[in-house]
Amino acid sequence: MLAVLAACGGEDSALEPVGLDGAEVGQRQDALGEVRLRLLAANTSSGNGQDYDPGHGIRIFQGTDADVVMIQEFNYKSNSAADIRGFVDTTFGTQFHYYREGGAQIPNGIISRYPIIASGEWDDPYVSNRDFAWARIDVPGPKDLWAVSVHFLTTGSSNRNSEASSLVSRIKANIPAGDYLVIGGDLNTGSRNESAFSTLSQVVRTAGPHPADKNGNTNTNASRNAPYDHVLVDSDLFAYQTPVVIGGSTFTNGLVVDTRVYSPLSDIAPALSGDSGASGMQHMAVIKDFIIPGDSSPGDNASVTVTSPNGGESWAGGSVRDITWTSTSVTNVKLEYTLNGSTWSTLAASTAASAGSYAWTVPSSATTTARVRISDASNASVSDLSNAAFTITTAPTGGTGKVIINEVMVNEPGSNVVGEFVELVNTGTGVVDLSGWTVSDAASLRHTFPSGTSLAAGGVIVVFGGAAGIPAGTPNAVSASTGTLGLSNSGDTVTVKTATGTVVESAVLSSGVSGTDGVSANRSPDLGATATFVLHTSLSSLQSSPGRRVNGLAF
Structure with a gap:
């Protein structure tokens, strides 16, 4: 089984995954296969530059020995890849991995x-x-851990609640319910x-009791009178929470690290008593510990x-080719493919593992770096991908392509917005390179096609x-790169643009075709480039037909 590191929009470790040495495993995993997992949230930059150059936050990290850190204001020296890698190596160790978002000031x-x-x-x-x-982190045991690092606004609780709403929608659309969060x-x-909690x-536990410092204070700002900083986990992970134990001290609900009140300070060396009170240090680090099932847990044989x-x-x-697999103790599998080794597209969110085969219409995008990944639909840590890359070939191009918006699901079935979709069809006679093309609605850009994406005639x-939200067997389906389409049930406008911003197609969807739950809007007639949109049920007995003609047949 191979592990793929997909670094999207930022820097990530160039190292191959490095295993823990025997001594370290012995400290963190007992004979029954249980593993102590320490999670830490920290906006502990200091000085005038909102960075970790002064070293106060570094000492706090070194003294608290976390396994996973959600860090804010992740700046260090020049912010070059070498400097960030050096920060991680010095502060945590050369075996640690990291992701840092790109293009951000803090x-x-x-x-x-x-x-x-x-x-x-x-x-x-x-x-x-x-x-x-x-x-997405491959922690020991049968589940992955999805860690999300956030830094909400200081201006107004309503703004923070809006940020929370946006984050929750991303989590619901992208993170499997069976994994830790x-x-x-x-x-x-x-x-x-605050309403943000x-x-x-909807996705994590926010109720108390909460982590506290040596004196029982649960607040985390510099003056210790407001709860700025948090480690919030879902119910699956909460079930494994355990007291934080450092030296001879036990913190039942987790620890707020304030070096000004911590004793004995030697337990968190090399941290110094003045580190948490350093100039520019506006927050305390927060720790929670968990004991999770490890890789050797009984019954872990999927x-x-x-x-x-x-x-x-x-x-x-x-061409139509069969993707095949074998499985043990797995009910349903998720099928994905990549054309470039890093960007993954979903073929089927859940299909019967016992089938062992899936008919795939191979995308018309020439590549020598394609792979397929198959995972347990309810436990993404159980997965495998092609041992090596395979090639997709395309016929010589010719003719002229023409891309139209043919079908749009504005009002998704039920209330899960992952079921919204936009169907694009090339009604022309030539291949269209979709690299960098975008799909937007009236409110925002929603999807950018990755480099190498093409659409055959x-x-x-x-x-x-x-x-x-992708139904099993949907041809050539992908999920929105921003994590949502966000279409308005009261009517919306969907626009497709080239990589240079030229409008290719714009579909105005009235409230009449947007307000019926679970029924899409479709061109009438189907594939009519200038045809109006009508409710799908007025054209066939189907409520929608993503990736297929209005009658459910293949294009």
């Missing part, structure tokens, strides 16, 4: 003892100088009664193995709000 990030197998950032639409950074960071919350409680394509094959774009591609 970036968020994640630092992990365990391999980061995917990472990226979700747009925080309410602030311009940082986003929500996330990482932690949100950690600087929420800038003035009290525990109620919003976040497995999936890709058998085809497994490396070296050459498949023609547009007569081909279709469907952009869904989230991977979990």
Whole structure:
């Protein structure tokens, strides 16, 4: 089984995943396979530059020995890859992995003892100088840990609640319910009664009791009178919470690290008593510990193995080929593919593992770096991918392509917005290179096609709000790169633009075709480039037909 590191929009460790040495494993994993996992949230930069150059935060990190850190204001020296790698090596160790969002003034990030197998950032639409950074971490045991590092606004509780709402929608659209989740960071919350906590409680536990310092104070700002900083976990991980034990001290509900009151200070050496009171240090670090099932836990025998394509094959774009696999103790599997080794597209969010085969219409995008990944649909840590890359070939190009918006699901079935979709069809006679093309609605840009994406003549591609909303067997389906489509049920306008911003197609969807739950808007007639949109049920007995003609047949 191979692990793929997908660094989306930022810097990540160039090292291959490095295992813990025998002594360290012995300290963290007992004979029954249980592992102590320490999670830390820290906006502990100091000085005048919102960075870790002065060293106060570094000493706090070194003294508290965390496994996963959700760090804010992740700046160090020149912020070059070498400087950031040096910071991680010096502060945590050369075996640690990291993700740091790119292009931000005060970036968020994640630092992990365990391999980061995917990472990226979700747009925080309410602030311009940082986003929500996330990482999927291969912690010991049958589940992955998804860590999200956040830094909410200081200006107003309503703004923070809006940020919380945006974050929750991203989490629901992208993180499997069966994995562990932690949100950690600087929420800038003035009290525990802010509405942001109620919003976040949809995906994590926000109720007390809360971490506290040596004196029992649970507040985390510099003056210790407001709860700015948090480690919030989902119910699955909360079930394994355990007291934080450092030296001879036990903190039942977790620890707020304030070196000004901690004793004996030698337990968290090399931290110094003045570190938490340093100039520019506006926050205290927060720790929670968990004892999770390890890799050797009894009954942990589920497995999936890709058998085809497994490396070296050459498949023609547009042809139908079988993806095959074997599995043990797995009910349903998720199927994905990549054309470039880092950006993954979902073929089926959940299909029966016992089938062992899936008919795939190979995308018409020439590449020599394609792979397929198959995972347990309810436990993403059980997965496998092609042992080596395979090739996709395309016929010589010719003719002229024409991309239209043919079908849009504005009002998703039920209330899960991952089911929204936009269907694009090439009705022309030539291949269209979609690299850098975008899909937007009236409010925001929602999806950018990755480099190497193309659409063959007569081909279709469907952009869904989230991977979990893609029905099994949907041809050439992908999830929105921003984590949502966010279409308005009262009417919306969907626009497709080229990489240079030229409008290719714009579909105005009235309230009449947007307000019926679970029924899409479709061109009438189907594939009519200038045809109006009508409710799908007025054209066939189907409520929608993503990736297929209005009658459910293939294009």
